Amino acid sequence: MNSPASVSAAVSLKDVEVRFETTTLMFDCVIPPGQIVAVAGASGSGKSTLFNVIAGFEEPGQGAVHILGEDMAARLPAERPVSVIFQEHNLFVHLDAATNVGFGINPALRLSAVDRAKVADALKRVGLDGFGGRLAPTLSGGERQRVALARALVRHRPLLLLDEPFAALDPGMRAEMRELLRDLHDEEGNTILMITHHPDDVRLLADSVLFLDRGRIIAHDPVDRFVERRDITAINRFLGRE
Numbered sequence: 001m002n003s004p005a006s007v008s009a010a011v012s013l014k015d016v017e018v019r020f021e022t023t024t025l026m027f028d029c030v031i032p033p034g035q036i037v038a039v040a041g042a043s044g045s046g047k048s049t050l051f052n053v054i055a056g057f058e059e060p061g062q063g064a065v066h067i068l069g070e071d072m073a074a075r076l077p078a079e080r081p082v083s084v085i086f087q088e089h090n091l092f093v094h095l096d097a098a099t100n101v102g103f104g105i106n107p108a109l110r111l112s113a114v115d116r117a118k119v120a121d122a123l124k125r126v127g128l129d130g131f132g133g134r135l136a137p138t139l140s141g142g143e144r145q146r147v148a149l150a151r152a153l154v155r156h157r158p159l160l161l162l163d164e165p166f167a168a169l170d171p172g173m174r175a176e177m178r179e180l181l182r183d184l185h186d187e188e189g190n191t192i193l194m195i196t197h198h199p200d201d202v203r204l205l206a207d208s209v210l211f212l213d214r215g216r217i218i219a220h221d222p223v224d225r226f227v228e229r230r231d232i233t234a235i236n237r238f239l240g241r242e
């Protein structure tokens with residue numbers, strides 16, 4: 001695996017085509033390493049499909065997916081340098097927080113003392129010191145998302161995909177999670193793609209924005225330029241200008 005610093009693209013999608021019964025999605029983009037990228041667009045515009053293609057849950061009918069310069073064709077999701085956090089259901093409900101994080105280090109859960117210390121440290125970094133023994137269902141929505149983030153942290157994958165990770169959170173908690181994500185990104189130097197329906201997430205967290213409309217990436221801009229755009233109705237709508 002190339003190191004993130006040695007390649008010009010964290011993700012490159014070239015002529016990627018995904019055909020469903022009623023619609024065809026086409027993706028072309030090059031995402032430089034080290035950014036936080038907001039992925040936005042109306043419901044059904046293709047955000048989740050884009051993530052599924054990158055993470056390997058959806059095999060495109062055509063085109064090439066490269067991550068950090070390597071072709072991902074025929075690489076299973078677990079073999080890709082990617083961590084994914086979904087809106088919900090990231091945790092095993094019958095296991096405690098520490099065990100859920102431990103899965104990120106070793107899916108067979110054979111953890112050394114050093115590994116267990118890493119788990120405790122990751123929980124601490126997401127503000128959950130002392131929560132290791134709590135079963136997932138006893139945690140709040142925000143706490144569960146933090147555990148999922150801690151698991152992603154111990155994996156140290158260079159690419160983190162977040163599918164509306166703050167969807168279930170109240171505004172105060174969203175702000176806290178944004179700060180946490182920014183800090184962790186600064187520490188890890190990773191690339192983060194984050195699906196969001198909230199212009200605030202774009203303005204306050206993202207370096208750049210991928211905007212989708214009807215299965216196409218119709219804008220890929222630095223955030224300053226994106227929020228100044230007036231030329232595309234769907235973007236105006238997203239930014240609350242209608």
Ligand SMILES: Nc1ncnc2c1ncn2[C@@H]1O[C@H](COP(=O)(O)OP(=O)(O)OP(=O)(O)O)[C@@H](O)[C@H]1O
Pocket residue numbers: 020021022023041042043044045046047048049050
């Ligand atoms: N497995 C599938 N089979 C058929 N059509 C699909 C499938 N998955 C997605 N689609 C279609 O592809 C399009 C894009 O869907 P996708 O879930 O990627 O959009 P999205 O932007 O993530 O939407 P949302 O914000 O509502 O989650 C939609 O028209 C959807 O109906």
